[in-house]
Amino acid sequence: MNRFGDMFDANSRRGAFMPFFMLGDPTPEQSLRLIHAALDSGADGLELGIPFSDPIADGPVIQAASIRAARAGATVDRCFELIAEIRGRSDVPIGLLVYYNLVHHRGADIFCRDAAAAGVDALLAADLPYDQEGPLRHAVADHDLGSVYLVSHNTPNDRAADIMNRATAYTYAVGVMGTTGRRDAISDATRSFVHRLRELSDAPFVIGFGVGSPQQAVDILALGAHGVIVGSALIERAAAHPEDFDRGIEEVRTFVREVVTLRERQQCSS
Numbered sequence: 001m002n003r004f005g006d007m008f009d010a011n012s013r014r015g016a017f018m019p020f021f022m023l024g025d026p027t028p029e030q031s032l033r034l035i036h037a038a039l040d041s042g043a044d045g046l047e048l049g050i051p052f053s054d055p056i057a058d059g060p061v062i063q064a065a066s067i068r069a070a071r072a073g074a075t076v077d078r079c080f081e082l083i084a085e086i087r088g089r090s091d092v093p094i095g096l097l098v099y100y101n102l103v104h105h106r107g108a109d110i111f112c113r114d115a116a117a118a119g120v121d122a123l124l125a126a127d128l129p130y131d132q133e134g135p136l137r138h139a140v141a142d143h144d145l146g147s148v149y150l151v152s153h154n155t156p157n158d159r160a161a162d163i164m165n166r167a168t169a170y171t172y173a174v175g176v177m178g179t180t181g182r183r184d185a186i187s188d189a190t191r192s193f194v195h196r197l198r199e200l201s202d203a204p205f206v207i208g209f210g211v212g213s214p215q216q217a218v219d220i221l222a223l224g225a226h227g228v229i230v231g232s233a234l235i236e237r238a239a240a241h242p243e244d245f246d247r248g249i250e251e252v253r254t255f256v257r258e259v260v261t262l263r264e265r266q267q268c269s270s
Helices: 003-010 028-040 060-071 076-089 100-106 108-118 135-142 157-166 188-200 214-223 232-239 245-269
Strands: 016-022 046-049 094-098 122-125 146-151 170-174 205-208 227-230
Touching: 016 028, 016 060, 016 205, 016 232, 016 245, 028 046, 028 076, 028 232, 028 245, 046 060, 046 076, 060 232, 076 094, 076 108, 094 100, 100 108, 108 135, 122 135, 135 146, 146 157, 157 188, 170 188, 188 205, 188 214, 214 227, 214 245, 227 232, 232 245
Parallel strands: 016 046, 016 227, 046 094, 094 122, 122 146, 146 170, 170 205, 205 227
Antiparallel strands: none
């Protein structure tokens, strides 16, 4: 079974927590330290990004992370090397979020082959509609990667159900309309969205975009999402201390540990 299947099974009652990091941000070496800090603090899985020049789905925090990583030399090859180093220390599931130009430039089959060899478990091409992926779908399957697709608030029910049932790792549910970035509260629209997806399919979905605090992450899991992804809130904390990277790492540790603690309290009280 794909590692993501194992992760969702192991967290079927409490939901899974998956931090997002941009590979190579702010440097490849410091990126590894951030990721290992999150894993050591209790993260269940990872979503990792490869820097790209035009990340259209991302807000200013992740855009800035992509620029820093690219300037620090985080090429596709270097990112695969970083994933291999992570995989050498951890067996958690790793999802890779990319923009399709990176896949197309390398060739879908070669990209998926190299991703799988590095230790990636699942792939999401954020700017490629699930019914227009062509060669990528075959390459993902040929190299035993899980497929991840996006659904959003305005995805019609029949299409959303089809997407959820076709994804072989999980469905990435865009929790807010707009780009990535933390929000101050969980909206009623997001709450309704989670409930709607639960009714459409039993297939696992995770909520990303807009989750700004540990409490929000746990509240989304309590609504019934199978998992939650937090990116901008973590990257923002790490980037807030460019002259004291150890402090940034500690803030990431604190955030992840608080999610783990609040989630355990939530489960005990339910």
